[in-house]
Amino acid sequence: MEKPLDRASFQAEPGLPANPSPASRHRVRDAVFACILCVMLCGPAALTVTSRVSDVQLPSWLTAVDGAYLAGVSNKVKMGGTVSLEGFQSGELQAKLEDGVGKRIPAKGAALMATAAWQRGAIEASNALFSWPCYPTFYDSDIVAVPAAERLAEMPAPMTEKSLLWLGNTSEALSAFAKRHADQRTFMYLAPDSQNVEGAVASGLMSNPFTYGQAADAMLARADGYAWIDGQVSYDDFLAGWYKTDHHWNVLGSYQAYERIATALGKEDDLLRPTGSVRVDGPPFFGSFARRGLDEAYSDDIPELVFDDLPTYTVLIKGKEVDPSELVETDFSNITWVDNKYSNRYGEFFHVDYGLIEIHNDVCESDEELVIVADSFSNCMERFLAAHYRTTYVLDARHTKQTLDDFLAQHENVADIVFLMREPNVVDKDVIDFLAPSDPAQA
Template identity: 50%
Template sequence: MKTRNILLSGALCLLFCGPALIGLASWGGVALPSWLTAADAAYLSGGITEADPAAHFSVEGFASGEFQEAAEYAVGNCVPLKATALLANAAVQRSAIEASNVLFGWECYPTFYGSAIVEMPSEGRLLETAEKATDNVRDTISRVRDSLDAFGRRHPDQRIFVYLGPDSMNVEGSPTANLVSNALTYEGTENLFEEHDGAFEWIGGNVTFDEFTRGWNKVDHHWNILGAFQAYERMAVALGFGDDTLAPKDLVTYDDPPFRGTFARRGLETAYEDHVLDYEFADFPKFSVTIDGAEGSMDSLVHHKNYERGTWGPNAFTSRYAEYFHTDYGLITLVNEEADTDRNLLIVADSYSNCMERLLAAHYRTTYVLDPRHDRETLDEFLADHEGVSDIIFIMRSPNLLAQATEQALAPASAQG
């Protein structure tokens, strides 16, 4: 009995005093292992929120609740073993969900109660729950389509293409469509974009679920190099160089580090993991690279040397896709010194292009990669400052193609401000 009481007292003491001890250690400059602090949990909880309760220690701060909120964040940032607690809590909930699923036999189910991420044990992968085809979503699709059409009509000298990257929310045959009513499918979105002839060309990107399982990461929303290369081949046909596509020499698989992507992080699930894949090419063109105005290199865009040296982030939930290829930038410029053409390409993209922009750049003199989430100029303004762009291609998945940042980029320059 005494042993039990001692253990219980110790646990309660750690629970109540742990945040204070960690806070004092941090304030005193004591280096603590990341697993003990909230550092590892930052990947799981969306980051560490800066908190300064002292700045709100006033009658007004109490009355508005700002002091209480800041104090809550401050304590939360010092909870010991926070990542372990988050994962353990999700695991307990998942056990209950799995037990109940014996009665229902769903092919996939949430990783914890309220999670938008589901696990599919038969495929050993995590997926994102399908989005509903609400009137608001349909209206947004129509509005973006009309903006693309208007943009194309303002720039009749450029060829404009749109490639919507499939994902686990909308891919044909995804089991997550059975978890919601009136799911928004890839085909449904495609039909809305092709509802009338516009001043842009739609490049169909739909794939079967079998193709999806091979070409997309198991634990992340990004495609792997297999899915990206399939998309590149479809784009090549539309852009007119389908007979001259690059030919991969070897498929490279990095066994280490394990890849636990955004789905594993958001789903608080560690049972599934993947690996980074890349292609090697013979006689690949040499590029000069500029990133957000600063000189870069191909090593800045594909970090294969780091992986060959065994250099990568220590946290299990590090975004390996961004770590191996590259993170998101506002504007990347690639100049192909060996090009036998003077044609220039503008890629308007989200992170889906990060692993494949070099493939398209091999067919142009200059390739610009603009991410509307990180570059606030309109496309009209960009084209006015960068003469000679012959082709423009949008490469995004639906959450970003339909985002406000993309609509702002498509707006006429006179409509800004």
């Protein structure tokens, strides 16, 4: 009688694989996953080593460069003295390492764009049932596509008591500043944007959007001593005067603001008049909305106005004389564009933000000086106002530690001060600090 087979001790015939046990299958699966994880974790290091030790030029979409441009941050990793026992114990070292790995993920930009495109396709399909005039560029995006206008826009912020309070506080600080400097004239120009402009498409889909009129009223309610210059524009003017994919106005919108500001300054008889306009030949401009919204459906070019009587300026940045092209490009055939399609073309063509820019106009008959306190909205416009003053100083409160009181104490020929910025920067704490009195007793 044959002995029954014992399955526990059964051995497969030579050449035939034995059935793997569940534990064995799990070990194989874990090993595969571990290899994939190692490849993903080593990817950033491998790309870094490849770029530093070889002459191989990797396409930007394969590296972390596109992801950095889309996020609007540098892809450089600064450990900042955290490589220590104290840094490890506090968790700062781990946080820096995590940030560094996140910035070095290969093809991060391409993955972000692909994921957003898939989500946008689903949103567009669902919108076919509702026909909303605008829709998010991906799930939870604060950037919306406006197909009828072939542009992107920022979702309006809701009106809150806190928003009104912050604007009122800035207006009060500006009023106190104007009273301390009664010998100079102080003006405020609040620039509209896609969030608050009258007729903004997205605002019609909200119950309580924060409008330009509400922001202006909040400031005017506590204005005392400075002059208000209204910046509201019609929606048609907005469509023509602001980029389709960026939060900045273009030169057409800035020139309209220049006319209003110069007229308020009493320069209406000497306004610069353009003799024509051109479109700058360059790569497509995917602005901040395109980058934040991860949407390449629309892009911009850069318009520029032509003047026959624009003075030749001497320009100083941070106290050092620079070529006037640093203020705005003049030789369109010789522009060096950054070799990445997500680069900030607005900053490349005009200029990036600095704490102090000096513009000297030697042919001006007046000795008066102007101070423009601004954010990046002034970058394409300050050259216009500079035509009316011997010297124009452009100050950005976000990039200087000096107060405006201290600056004026060093520049006695300043006749006029113009504040020019959009609402998010008006309420910035740096602006409040910039307006603080040098003498605490005057606070």
